[in-house]
Amino acid sequence: MLTSMITQIKQLLKQKNAVLVAHYYVSGDLQTLAEETGGIVSDSLEMARFGRNCVADTIIVAGVKFMGETAKILSPEKTVLVLDDKATCSLDEDCPIAEFSAFCDQHADRTVVVYANTSAEVKARADWVVTSGSALSVVKHLHQQGEKILWAPDKHLGNYVNNETGADMLLWQGSCVVHERFKADALIALQKQHPKAATLVHPESPQAVVELATVVGSTTALINAVKNREEQTFIVATDNGIFHKMHEVAPHKKLIEAPTMGTGADCESCAHCEWMAMNTLEKLLETLNNPQNEIKIDKNIAQQAQYSIQKLLDFTEK
Template identity: 75%
Template sequence: MQNIEIEQSIENSIKEALKQNNATLVAHYYVSSDLQALAEESGGIVSDSLEMARFGQNSDADTIIVAGVKFMGETAKILSPEKRVLVLDTEANCSLDLSCPIDEFSKFCDQKPDHVVVVYANTSAEVKARADWVVTSGSALKVVQKLHDEGKKVLWAPDKHLGHYVQSMTGVEMLMWDGACIVHEEFKAEGLKRLMEIHPEAGVLVHPESPKEVIALADIVGSTTQLINAAASRPENTFIVATDNGIFHKMKEVAPHKKFIEAPTMGEGADCESCAHCGWMAMNNLEKCLDTLNTGNNEILINNQIIDKAKNSIQRLLDFTK
């Protein structure tokens, strides 16, 4: 009971601090359920990284508090350069972002000047600035198909699994960067098959950052938002879900009477059947949210030239998906 009272006190303090700072809290689907609930209760949003940034851009808030990882704060700053953007922990990173350092990526791009550079949203501001297009997992197929129809050659980064999925669905040859998400890459096809045998009635929902063998077993392959929509709209009452387990909060919210099972990440020597949660996302918590609001720490600052270039590559996507 005492812990609940302490948590409630912190939440109330955050809500008050948000008002005092004219701030809005935007949270990703993969952070803890208490942060997701607080974001919505306080007039913010729970969504994917690009929609989080767009919500902040369209809000009247002077300050955007980002519960997620560092590149999400950077995306918010790119779309709202005049606003103060704070993250809860500057050490909360992303394996896809870290796997694609700007110096190496620029050299990679320079070797293929005839290719259109398409990067996934899970990248640094500098990489977005080097790109021609920024895409999300929900928009990648359509953008790559459009470029192919225009006769363009595509250079893709950083997620190789999402890239191979796009390639398999479109038939478009892409020059591929070798990056992967440490959470999604661990899903195991053999373990998933065994779980499907135990639950033959279950629908299988898979994020395209997963290995191709896992994707091949899916009923629905899609972005976080698309998987949540599928959980609500599909007729199955049980789902096996291959993405970060933080998404279960929203899935249970939109489909409270349905059952959700984590897809297995177990392998030789594994000490849990499914460990599908990003350690960097787990660095976000209520205490850090309140501290960030009170101190103004963890501000995202980006060079104006980088912002201008990165905004162009994001704006292409926003215009295309209107």
């Protein structure tokens, strides 16, 4: 059944001149399929950039809605589909455009820098869009120019950038439901059980967890750490969907999920985004057979958001 479904999907992708781009946090089946069919597995901005540069007429995004929007912003002439239009992101949800725009107006002297995990409308309101991998370098650059920053939406990533750069930053109070769950006290106990392990932490995690890290970085940086570092055991504090790629690049290394147990947690380690989990092979096949969940963005909003994203692309290509 599974083999038959995958065969059908591959045929339909080819027939419809469509490309599948998948995030590191979706299921391993979707990640493998994306790479086998000429697509990509990456972070949200690279997914969008790949979609823009490929020859496909249709970009199918295995991820969450804001990732589909980013792909559409960079490829306005292409059809962009998501597998489930209800698959959202707590960071996106935590930053509604009306409230955020009013907040920006209250602090008009600040340069608005927003994380990629935001709606097209929020990106359009921003001066800069950044990723977890580029946030430090962009904010450091702006700080050196004497600019004061209004940062949104992730307070933990913002706090990490603030601590590292010393920039004058006003933080919007959003957070990721997955990274928010990691517990420092339980992580300390786990580190004692595995004293030779390196601890890899995504900067969307709380500061107390970040302070325990061997490596703090984006999804790509954490994957590269598993691949390139000498340690044979890694404690990983990010969405466990990343383990698929980590196992692929370092099959003989041991990966341990960082603990989310503690007050308010409902399992010992449950670091997986429920919205990412909504992406399935069945929904991909349905999307190909009956195109739906198309991403559409107001032209003016898309143009303004593209400007903010392009500033980052130009900056990182220097």
